[in-house]
Structure formats: C-alpha cells, structure tokens
Amino acid sequence: MKICDVCGLPEELCVCEEIAKEVQTVKVFTVRRRFGKLMTIVEGIDEHDVDIKDLTKELKNRCACGGTAKKGQIELQGDHKKKVKDVLADLGFSSDTIEIREPNKKFNKRKSRK
Ligand SMILES: [Zn+2]
Numbered sequence: 517m518k519i520c521d522v523c524g525l526p527e528e529l530c531v532c533e534e535i536a537k538e539v540q541t542v543k544v545f546t547v548r549r550r551f552g553k554l555m556t557i558v559e560g561i562d563e564h565d566v567d568i569k570d571l572t573k574e575l576k577n578r579c580a581c582g583g584t585a586k587k588g589q590i591e592l593q594g595d596h597k598k599k600v601k602d603v604l605a606d607l608g609f610s611s612d613t614i615e616i617r618e619p620n621k622k623f624n625k626r627k628s629r630k
Contacts, residue, residue, distance in 0.1 A: 522565075536565030537609045544600050545617035556597055558590040558604075571607070578603045 520530035543559045558575070561568055572585040575592060579599050583592035592600070597616050605611040 533565050533567075534608055536562055537607070539610075539613065540565070541613045541615060542604060542609060543615045543617060544597050544604075546595050546597060553593070554595045556592040556595055556600060558592070558600055559588070561588060561590065563588050574607065575600060575603055 518527040519525070520527055520532055522532045523530055540562055541560050544556065545559075546554050546556050549555050556579075561571065568585045568588065568590065572583055572590050575590060575596075576583045579592055579594070579596040581593045581596060583590060585591075601611065601614050601616060604614055
C-alpha cells in the first residue's frame with residue numbers, strides 16, 4: 517500500500533491532488549516559436565501534487581494535438597487556450613484559478629495611451 521508523503525494517508529484516501537487542483541493558479545498562454553509556430557503553454561501545475569504526464573496526455577487527446585511536459589510546464593502545439601481551460605475545469609481544477617493570458621494585451625494598452 518502506498519502512503520502519501522504529504523498527508524500520510526493511504527493513497528486511496530488521499531485528497532491532496534484534489535485540494536491542490538483547487539488552490540493552484542494555472543496560467544495558460546501562447547508563445548510563438550521558431551518558424552512562427554504557436555504553442556500553448558500551461559504553467560503553474562505542481563508536479564508534486566498532480567500527475568503532469570497524465571494531464572499532458574489528457575490535454576493532447578482532448579485538443580487533438582502534440583505536446584510535451586517538461587519542468588512543470590506543459591507545451592501543446594497550436595492555440596488551445598480555451599480548450600485547455602475547459603479540460604482543466606473538467607478534471608477538477610477550479611476555473612477561478614485558471615488564468616488565460618492574452619499575448620497582445622500589453623501592446624494594446626501601450627498603444628491606446630496615446
Ligand atoms: Zn495526501
């Protein structure tokens with residue numbers, strides 16, 4: 517029987533992952549990579565609390581795209597910001613803590629100040 521290091525309860529009774537999903541702030545944003553490819557980045561997932569590989573697999577399936585998980589970040593090919601939020605909410609993340617950052621916000625703000 518596996519025991520959770522965080523709460524000391526057997527794994528089947530442990531709710532650390534559920535709690536963690538509700539409290540962590542997940543940031544979802546897109547970046548442009550080489551050759552102009554858009555990538556959706558999911559940041560802020562705590563690898564100790566959430567199985568990031570499973571989550572990446574689920575996101576790839578639901579977004580029908582390729583992707584990888586590294587250093588606590590998930591990278592998905594293409595722009596899937598909205599879909600990622602839906603999937604995370606379905607998986608038990610609180611949608612209040614999922615932050616979608618629009619890449620052009622800063623630029624627009626600066627422009628309108630004129
Ligand atoms: Zn636990």
